[in-house]
Amino acid sequence: MSPPSRLVVGISGASGSVLGIRLLTALRRIGVESHLVVSRSAEVTLAHETDLKVAELRAMADVSYAAADIGAAIASGSFRCMGMIVAPCSVRTMSEIATGVTSTLLTRAADVTLKERRPLVLMVRETPLHLGHLRTMTQLAEMGAVIAPPVPAFYAKPRSIDDLVDHAVGRALDLFGLDAGIVRRWGEQTEVLET
Numbered sequence: 001m002s003p004p005s006r007l008v009v010g011i012s013g014a015s016g017s018v019l020g021i022r023l024l025t026a027l028r029r030i031g032v033e034s035h036l037v038v039s040r041s042a043e044v045t046l047a048h049e050t051d052l053k054v055a056e057l058r059a060m061a062d063v064s065y066a067a068a069d070i071g072a073a074i075a076s077g078s079f080r081c082m083g084m085i086v087a088p089c090s091v092r093t094m095s096e097i098a099t100g101v102t103s104t105l106l107t108r109a110a111d112v113t114l115k116e117r118r119p120l121v122l123m124v125r126e127t128p129l130h131l132g133h134l135r136t137m138t139q140l141a142e143m144g145a146v147i148a149p150p151v152p153a154f155y156a157k158p159r160s161i162d163d164l165v166d167h168a169v170g171r172a173l174d175l176f177g178l179d180a181g182i183v184r185r186w187g188e189q190t191e192v193l194e195t
């Protein structure tokens with residue numbers, strides 16, 4: 001039983017809400033249904049970092065849920081999907097997922113993704129990292145999550161912040177076998193698509 005072409009997207013309150021924005025754009029372009037949950041803190045970072053209103057961000061997804069709506073479809077393992085990406089993922093959200101003590105729909109959906117053995121990709125953004133952060137990441141990796149911090153790939157010769165963001169988002173989508181044409185791949189001469 002192959003899952004429907006849909007992905008759960010979590011946007012938490014780490015710096016880099018643009019990662020979630022570009023992810024939603026990429027999913028729309030390749031026809032993957034996006035199911036979005038935005039944390040309360042992400043609404044704050046969105047306002048600090050972009051000109052986008054929360055309603056405009058939500059409108060970029062096929063389905064958008066309130067973070068408090070723990071009865072939403074994505075809170076159940078019976079909701080079929082390819083998995084989940086949290087972009088960006090804050091230390092707080094990462095830590096909640098690691099403990100299983102989930103207080104919002106975002107972390108509940110991530111917990112469900114793990115229990116159903118579906119891919120969970122966490123684009124954790126914090127630096128520097130203390131030992132507790134690193135231990136939490138190890139714990140999550142042992143539980144099956146993929147820790148995918150949005151670190152720049154300079155070999156791709158980025159010319160803009162968008163290039164950096166697209167590469168990070170594209171590499172996260174690679175983990176689901178999805179290609180939105182936004183990764184400048186080593187050893188390939190392909191032109192990346194304009195968004």
Ligand SMILES: Cc1cc2nc3c(=O)[nH]c(=O)nc-3n(C[C@H](O)[C@H](O)[C@H](O)COP(=O)(O)O)c2cc1C
Binds near residue numbers: 039040093094125
């Ligand atoms: C402008 C701004 C930038 C932030 N950047 C980060 C960050 O990069 N990483 C992080 O873990 N937390 C960051 N925080 C703090 C988180 O928003 C905060 O820990 C919050 O409680 C996270 O909640 P959430 O995980 O439910 O979204 C930032 C906060 C603000 C206002």
